[in-house]
Structure formats: structure tokens, C-alpha cells
Amino acid sequence: MATAYHGKILRVDLSEGRLWTEEVPEVLYRRYLGGGALACHYLLKELPPSLDPLGPENRLIFMTSVITGLMISGANRYTAAAKSPLTGGYGEAEAGGWWGPELKAAGFDGIIISGCAPKPVYLLIADGKAELRDASRYWGELSGEVQDGLETELGDKRIRVLQTGVAGEKLVRFAAIVNQLKHFHGRSGLGAVMGSKRLKAIVVRGRHKYEPANKDGAKVIFNWFKEHYDRENDTMHKLGTSRGVLLLDKAGILPTRNFQQGSFELAKEVSGQKMAETILTKTGTCYACSVACKREVDVPELGVTSKYGGPEYETIAANGALCGVGDLKKIAKVNQLLSQYVLDSISTGATIAFAMECFEHGLLTKEDMGGIELRFGNADAVETLVQMIGRREGIGDLLAEGVRRAAAKIGKGAERFAHHVKGQELPMHEPRGKKGLAIAYAVSPTGADHMEAPHDPLYEGFHHSGNPLGGPLGLIEPIDMLDFGPRKVKAFFQCQKVWSLYNSVGMCDFVGVPIGSLTLDKLVEYVNHATGWDTSLYELLKVGERANTMMRLFNLREGFGRADDMLPPRMFEPIGNGVLEGERIDPEQFQKMLSLYYQMCGWDPETGVPTEAKLADLDLE
């Protein structure tokens, strides 16, 4: 069974139109597994500090992992990474779907893109071969047209298309990248990096299914998952991520009206339950996944089709509750626009909500807005603004810069309505009610990012697992969501390694979480079956820790420091309504717990700089 796992990277220099391949030695896979950790390894090695993220020298990396493409639920995710134009620090975003497995089936484990094409191109990768092709005709087109156009041009409906949108072409700082119109690399503004390189799309087609080192072992796990996964009772399958709307509203932690409130009076109207009763047509899924959490919706009267899937929790919350909008059909329409322009739905909704609060306080006027009455609850305004941002038209040009830069330009104290960490807008989870998130958001290497920041209910997931003392992380005793002491920091510290691992090994949180600890054990087996190795959960969590520390090093090199590990001012103010009305983060306790977290990581407790010992422990030079 012992075998060697080697990776093949496709290198693309767009400036010179040159393509070549490179081997990734097994030792790098053992150390990084793939995904974010391996991508960060290349970014640290190849990017000099202080470089313009939208210049040709930035690298745009797509990286699968040793398990991507296994016939196993959750093993379809892969990473896009680059220096972020939104934060100026390390940027990454994971996506699911079929594109990652297809890239591997086409003979490549990753792609590293440098330079900038003289005119728009797309990259075609098919069965071990790669070429650049003219994409002028797709430049300026909405995503659906690009997808259709490429399928027609190539005469193949089975290609997998990854693309940046009009928003990316226009260098919107929170432009996303999407594959097959539905699977997003949402955060970090990577669509703008792709746009800046004039790389419209990457089309992959592969006919060589990835063969694990131990095929029988992999099959056993596949069957084990099928047997153990209780699909009928998993609300993630039944309601998708939007199951969260009502749960969080009830708990007083549904971000509402730009985080002024924690409960939304129209939550029921925009809930997953409501979606299931009204506009839902189908459940969607990713490669080989039984969880099938994706939604597909139709709203014929608004021109919304299931081609673009359907809104997820983050989209509903950011463009619904956060903007005071309680109309699910209109949110579905906004969701389609976000997909068409290929925008990060969190940052877009958060930026609009920010503008709404500015407007209500007179910091932005109707004139600034080109006549739009930008009050909370104005669904049509949201719809209009998404398109203006996507095209950088009018006020959209300012908002396309994200809340940090927009607030700085608006001035007049607009910063207090700009909820971001390191320039990236807060996701739809409330640190004031899930206190672990206060540290999680503050220290996430990509800025506020729920994909880098496991939050409190997840600790419970790793605590509970059938056994009263359960959980393979040693989180023996349960811990309250409002607790904000050393035990909470410890719980976050442990779970963060898992999250960071998932982003490197390409495992989906939604598969990892519902089955909890069993999946962590099985994940070790996945990796061993894929590679023929003899790894352990201990070694895998080291990879997660290593990746997190590498990203820290990247940011330190860019000049980030303790002051950047900060929450927006609103987090220190009380929640305005709901069952947690009055709850806030204590600023002194925050600083104390931040120091404790640094120290727990093996970083200097004052500066957050990794110690020599931690670098040695993690084999980092």
C-alpha cells in the first residue's frame, strides 16, 4: 500500500503567454496537504512584500488537496489564494462543486498564475493539456452568458467553467470567483485579482478519475458515510444553510440592520422554512456528496431561474436582515444578480447595509445616491446597488471599494458604521452572542471570515458526539456561548486548527460538523487511503496550525500588527434588541483574551509574532 503522492502544478505566465508544469514533491504534500497551506507556501516564497495585489506580480493560485476527488462526501473543495486587494494581506477562499475534482481528473493538482494577459484570455485544461485562448467576446458578459458561450464554443456541456465576473473585470475589491455559476470563492476579493490579470475563465475537462492509493479502503469509508449519515433528519440537507435564519434570530444573534440589532421581525419571511414552502424547486449538491445542502429556486415573475442556484444563509442574512429586507423573492433576485456579476454576497450586502446606515444618519445623501432613498428595508435599492457596484457605476464605484475605504472617503465618522476586520466585511455571525468569534474574527488571517473562524456552537459539535464526555479534541466540558474567558479561547484555538485543516485538506465544514468527531477520525483515514501514508489526527491538526501561522507570517510581512487584530467599534456597543439585547464585548477582556490567544499559538503575547520555538515546532524557517 505504501506509495508516493506527487502533485503536478500547472504554471501560467499570462504576460508571456507561457505554460509549463512543475512537480510538487511528496514532502510538501505531507507538510501542507494542499489547499490553503500549500498555496500560502508558494505565496510566501514567491511574493515580495508590499506588492500591488492588482498588479501583474501577484500570483493567483488554485490548489486542490490529496483527498480532492475522492468519491467521498465533502472531499470536493479546493482553494483560491492570492494577496488580497480587499485587505492587502493573505487572501484565500474555498469553493466546492465539481471543478476541483475535474481539475485533478484533467491531470493537475493546482494552478499558479502570474502576469497579466495583454487582452482577455481563458485557460483551457483538458486531459493533461493546457492552452490559453482568446476571451474577448466574453469580457463584459454576465456569468450565465459566459458559461453558455464557452459550452457552445467548445461543443461540450460537460466542461467545468470557473470565471471572474464583470465585478472582477471592474476590480471591485470584493469581486468573487465562481464555478458552474453556483460555487463561489466568495471572500478576499480574488475575482478582482483574476480580473486584473485579464483571465476571464478557466475551463477544465478530465476523464481520468483520481485513483486513491488504497481504493478498497476509500470505498469502505464511502459506504460507512452513507450508512451513518442520517440524511432524513439533517436540517442541513432539508433546509440548507438557511436553516440558520430562524435559529439565530431566536437566539438573538441574527445580524440585523447593519448589526444594530440581533433579531429581525421578518426573519420568518426570509427563513429556510419559508424557502422550502415557496420558491424552492430542487436541492443541489457537490461532487459525490450525500449532504446536498445547496438550494435551487425559481421566481418566474422576477426572472429568477435555478441556473444560478439559490440563496444561502449568508446571502439571505447580508442582503436581507442586515439591510432590513424581508422579502425572500427579492432576495432571490439579488442572489441571482450577485451570481451574474460574481460578487461576494457577504461583502456586498454588508457594504449596502453600511451605506444604509450612513444614509439614515445623513452621511450619504439622496443626491450622492443618484436619487435612491437608501433606507433599511428598501429591497429595490439593494437590487439596484448590487448592479451599480458590479459595474462600478455612480455610488457603486465608491461602495466597490468595500466599507473600510468607503468610510474613509465619506469621512464624518462613517467608520463607526463600517464593520470589518482588516478591511474585510463581517460575515453574518454575531461575536457579541458567540464570544469565541470575537477573537476568531480579530485574528483570522483573511480578515473577518466565517470560513477561517469556527464559532461557538461548533465547539459544542466537537464536544458532543454521542458520548457525554465526547470529542476528539479534548474539549471535555461544555462551554457557554457568552463565556469569554480562557476556556473559550482554548476551545476556539483547538477548533481553529480543524478549520484551518479543512481549508488545506479540502474538507467541507458541513460534512465535518454534522457527524462531528467521527469525521475527524475518518478524515485521517481519507488521507491515508488517498496517499498510502500513516498520518494521524495529531499530524493533521499540526498542518492546520502550520497553515494558520504561515498566514500570520504573510500578514506580518505586509506590516499587519496587533492593531489590525481588532473588532469594529459596534462590537463593543450593546446589541439593540432580541433576547441578547444589551450584550457586548468588553474591550479590556478582548485585549486580555487576544494576548492569551497569541500566547496559546506560541506567538509573542504582546506583538503576535510567532516565536522561534513555534517556527521550529512547525518546521517553518
Next chain:
Amino acid sequence: MATAYHGKILRVDLSEGRLWTEEVPEVLYRRYLGGGALACHYLLKELPPSLDPLGPENRLIFMTSVITGLMISGANRYTAAAKSPLTGGYGEAEAGGWWGPELKAAGFDGIIISGCAPKPVYLLIADGKAELRDASRYWGELSGEVQDGLETELGDKRIRVLQTGVAGEKLVRFAAIVNQLKHFHGRSGLGAVMGSKRLKAIVVRGRHKYEPANKDGAKVIFNWFKEHYDRENDTMHKLGTSRGVLLLDKAGILPTRNFQQGSFELAKEVSGQKMAETILTKTGTCYACSVACKREVDVPELGVTSKYGGPEYETIAANGALCGVGDLKKIAKVNQLLSQYVLDSISTGATIAFAMECFEHGLLTKEDMGGIELRFGNADAVETLVQMIGRREGIGDLLAEGVRRAAAKIGKGAERFAHHVKGQELPMHEPRGKKGLAIAYAVSPTGADHMEAPHDPLYEGFHHSGNPLGGPLGLIEPIDMLDFGPRKVKAFFQCQKVWSLYNSVGMCDFVGVPIGSLTLDKLVEYVNHATGWDTSLYELLKVGERANTMMRLFNLREGFGRADDMLPPRMFEPIGNGVLEGERIDPEQFQKMLSLYYQMCGWDPETGVPTEAKLADLDLE
């Protein structure tokens, strides 16, 4: 399968003759597993600092673990612990055999003994009941007579007898505790603690075999081990630990003539091979173990019988090469005396070798020695001195204090011949040739102790495991024995967690090592099958790390500091012969690597005091 693991502790107050039982809640087992970690938990809780280790207030603890008694190779070990009269710090020593499993079969998971009996007693534990009985008739008897006497008194040959010897009665600071005459708690001088309490023996008899939560799972592993263990080709089975003599001699790291040399010209004469060809009569074993590394020897002309087993590597090296003695039969005789008086064979041999070097330099005279010409190579002198130490007669009274105290009394610079850490004599492994041991000995909580200090070839064991990149600890690349940089410290740091875990979970190194990484995976399964938990290697290694930090806390409380994490002067001098002639530890590099190790542990790099964050990470208050 979910079940609750509860432990039952027998409490004994010898001063008052009172016995009672106490439950150990499951949460403590999940956090500590048993053994050293759980024992240290009680010592930290119950012992005030600065207490006399030989006074009634000291606790003597015997602790099994959640897996002790499983029908599985290696799962028979248990811990004895107390404040050490040799070091004044945390003291522990593990032993194998049948006594631990028998204690569990008798209904107890551990024993905590306090007070001091007015006259000699022994403790009888049989099938859930316990009583103290008069042991006056056994006081002053050699171990074999005590064993025989108790078997006769109780009319049962199947009792398991654990006892302190004459050396313990006499409070020799490195007196050991032995069970069934052959299985030693060697280090830390715990026999003296038992002697100080006038507790001669603990006899156990149990008829209720320990039932794991998942019996079928445990059986699968038992069979797996039988199938995978290549007994015929394992030199540990064929030659026992004494396989090391020739290997280490060839490598230039067989401690010879009180660590003046690394190679012994008579190594072949005292080797495991020689033993197999001459005096070996049988291989011995422990409960349910297929490795069977124990030796039994007969030397009729010297009165040596297999009743006391046979010499192990440490005994041969300490009382052979270290004393310049090259006569295996005489070493077998010394081994029998060590067993009869119940002495730590390492500290005894090391103390005699120290005295020899003092003698050769004129610091001890023939008069001091009662007429003995104490030169290196004088086998008869070793034989005589063992008995004098065991009875504290003549010069034996001084030497019974151990090298640190003896050197202080002798003065005249005798300290430079006294090779100890924290007062405990160096085991028979050479830090100058296995550089990881330099830090390992220096920081071991019990002083220089090979059971707390994994050494360099073991890193290789955790590196290699069939796969070229192998090993579940993430030690991806091999590392040279003479390397003394950050990578070496890291390798030791990782492996130390395993060693510390083994001492808590009661797993034998000799079972863990030959099969290497597979056993670490299987160990997780052992624990899960025994308890019904869902633990992981990650959580288990946290237990190891936790235990090591707790022992650090114990020692800090007793006033130990960085200056006590020091090697004896000879380690900074060159090895005098062999292939590593001239090799030494660089004192500056040692201090640098010590700081790095502290920092890697999450301790202050200057003082070695655990940081607040590390205490939180380990759930220690």
C-alpha cells in the same frame, strides 16, 4: 457502546490504620487516563510544598490506567509516584508484570497511601476487600524470602506481591519497589518512601478480569497485534533489552568507566548475545504480552537462580561497563543482589562507578572503603558494595545517599565525577552521542531518567514506519543523532509527549516502539475500546503534554528552576574513546536549545515557568 468509565481508588491511612474507597469521576480519566498524570494530579492537590519525602505526610500512589489489564501486549504497566527522596521533586516509576492487571481484577484502579504505620504492615487486597496485616516477621528479610513467606502465610501461590526491600527499610535514597521479584519501579527512590511508611508489601489477588467497554473491538486489536508482530525477527524478543550492549558499544555510546568512555573493550563479554549463549535459561514476559523481552538466567556456581529473572541492559551497563566490569556471570550475581535488596540498578551501579572514580583520584581511600580496592573492573567490590549500600553499612551509608549528596560530603571536587540531574543518576544512554538526550535528561521531571526521556533512535522509530515519509507525529525528515539544533529539539518535544503519554496510559515502550506508528494509532483504539470514548491521538498526546507540565508545576513549587535543568559537567567534556571520541555537548548551544524547548512547551523561555496560555490550553488552573 457509549459507557462511563469510573475508577475506584483505595485510600490507606497507615498512621490510623484506616482504609476507605473513593470514586474517580470519568472526567478525570478523560483528562489524565491514569498512571503518572492521574497520580500527579493527586500529589499536586494533596502535598503541601517543602514536605519531607520520608515523613508521614508524603503520599505513595499506585495507579493503573484505563487500559491496564486489557488482554493486549504492553497494556500491563502502572505507576508508582510520590515526592522523591532522591530529588526532592516529583517522583515516579512505572513497572510491568502482572500486579497492575491483578489490582484491577481485585476491584481497584489505584491506591493512595498516607501516614506511617506504627509497626511494619502489609496491605492485602483481595476481590474488592482490603486490610492491613502485621509484617514484622518480613522486616529485614530479602525479597525472595518475603515473597515465599507471604505465599505460605496466605496459602496461595497465585498472589501478586509488591514490596520494598531492606534498602527501602533503610531509606536508601534510590531504593526501588519490586513486584514478583522481577518487575521494578526502579527510579526516584520510591522504595524508601514505602520503607519510611513501614509498609513492607502490597499483596493483591483478583478474580474479576477487567472487561473493556467494547470487548469485540479489543479482541480485534489483540489479534491484529499477534498477526503483525514479527516475534521471530524482533531482537527485543530474542535478546531482550541487552541487545543494546553491542549496538551502543559499536556506536561509541556505551557509557563506560563512569562516562569517561563511550566504548568498552569487554562489551562482547557482557552482551545479550553472550547471555543467550551462556547463562540464559528462559525468556520471561509480562501479562498478555507477546514481546516477552524479559530474561531469566541461572549461574549455579554463584547461587544465581531464575527466581529473580535476569539482568536487563541498564543493569548490565551500569554495573558492568560503567564500573569497568566485563564478567557477565558476576553481573548476574549483582543483579540478583539488587533484586534481593530491592535497589535501583541504575543508581546503584552509577553510585559505585562514581565511588570508583573518586577512589582512583584519591578522593576516597582504601581506609574509607573498609579495605576495598575500589578500582574500575573490580567485580567483587561491586558485589560487596551493593550489599553494603542495601544495608547502609560502612561506606554504603554514604553511597546510599546517591552521588549528589555523597559528592557534597566527600568534597574535594568530587562533584565532577557525580553524574546526575536533579540528584538522580544518569541512565545508561549517552547524551553526547544522542544529543536529544541532553535536553531530555535536563528537563525530565524526575531527574535523569530514560523512562521520561525518549532518545534519538526513537525519533527514527517514529519517523520510519514502512513509508519513506512515515510517522504519525509529523517527523517527516530523518535527523542525525549528533544534530543539536531546533529540529532535534522539536523531535524530542514531540516524542516526549508520547513517552509521557505511555507513562500515563500504562503502555510499554517496547511494544510501542518496535511496531512504531501503527501502535500509536492502535493505542487510540485500545483507549476507545476500553472506555467507549471517541478519543484521538491528538487528545492522547495532550494528556502526555499535560502530565509533563503538571510535573513541571510540582517541581517549580518545590523551588526547582532553570539551574536545575542542567547536565553534569562531564557531558560538556569529550568522550574519551570509541568512534565518537572527542564528542561533547556545547554549553552555549545547550542553553540556547533549553530556552527553545521551554518556549516550545509554552513555558517562559528564560525561567521555564508555564505561561498562563499553556495552562489554559491544558485545562490546568
